[in-house]
Amino acid sequence: MAGVRQDARSSDESNDAPGGSASPDPGQLNPKRMVAAALKRERTRAGLSIGELARRAGIGKSTLSQLESGDGNPSVETLWALSTALGLQFSALLDSPTPTVEVIRLGGGPVIPAADADYTATLLSTASPGSRRDMYLVRAEPGKPRISAPHARGIIEHVVISAGRARLGPTDATEVLGAGDYISYPGDVEHVFDALEPGTIAVMLSEAF
Known part of the structure; x- marks a missing residue:
């Protein structure tokens, strides 16, 4: 089955780099960090303040601030609200470089x-x-x-x-x-x-x- 992570391991191992690798495997990226980076990038592109994006998405300003700092726990509902407010596909908030051959194992990925x-x-x-x-x-x-x-x-x-x-x-x-x-x-x-x-x-x- 096609996916966006190569050799993705279980979610419990998502913070560990594979042994012998010089750089982290994209499949090991923490969803919180991915969301934080994407939110900052897309909010900046849209020219919105944290307060304005929070208002448009119908979520608390403190919630959005925590997500952007990587401290929050993003839910499906919150990410849908934010992607809709930004005019983006849901996946834009979980974006990372993709390999040519794409494999994701059951239990892996964000x-x-x-x-x-x-x-x-x-x-x-x-x-x-x-x-x-x-x-x-x-x-x-x-x-x-x-x-x-x-x-x-x-x-x-x-x-x-x-x-x-x-x-x-x-x-x-x-x-x-x-x-x-x-x-x-x-x-x-x-x-x-x-x-x-x-x-x-x-x-x-x-x-x-």
Whole structure:
């Protein structure tokens, strides 16, 4: 499966450089540091103060300041709000150089948790120049569903369930999918991902038109 990290190890090892390497493996980069660097870069490009970006994203100024310093714990919801406020793809806040051959192992890569649900999203593949699409690996457990606020206008999400079962789609038109099932739906309306079985895994492609 394609991804954005080569020989990515488990998230528990993400702060260690591989033995014998002269420079850190991109797969070992800490998501907090990646988000901090990207936020500073993109906020500066947009000419926004921390206070103004926080206001547009609907988050606390102190929260944004902590994220930019690398001290905060970014959630899926917060990063979506910030990427929408900046007019960016979600992956722009987890951007790093990509190798020619791209491999990511299960359990590796930058894992971003949801704030209120047992749900994580791992960025697998970022949009290439001139395109607007990102790919993620979603891992979720039964319990509180992950409810997503509307993303930027024109976003379409494509999901294939790899293991388990889930109820997902627009909150007013959800479908139950099992392993091997596929669904697409507009991401610019409120939508939900509700795992119905333990160990539910899905691949999600987000694209914009």
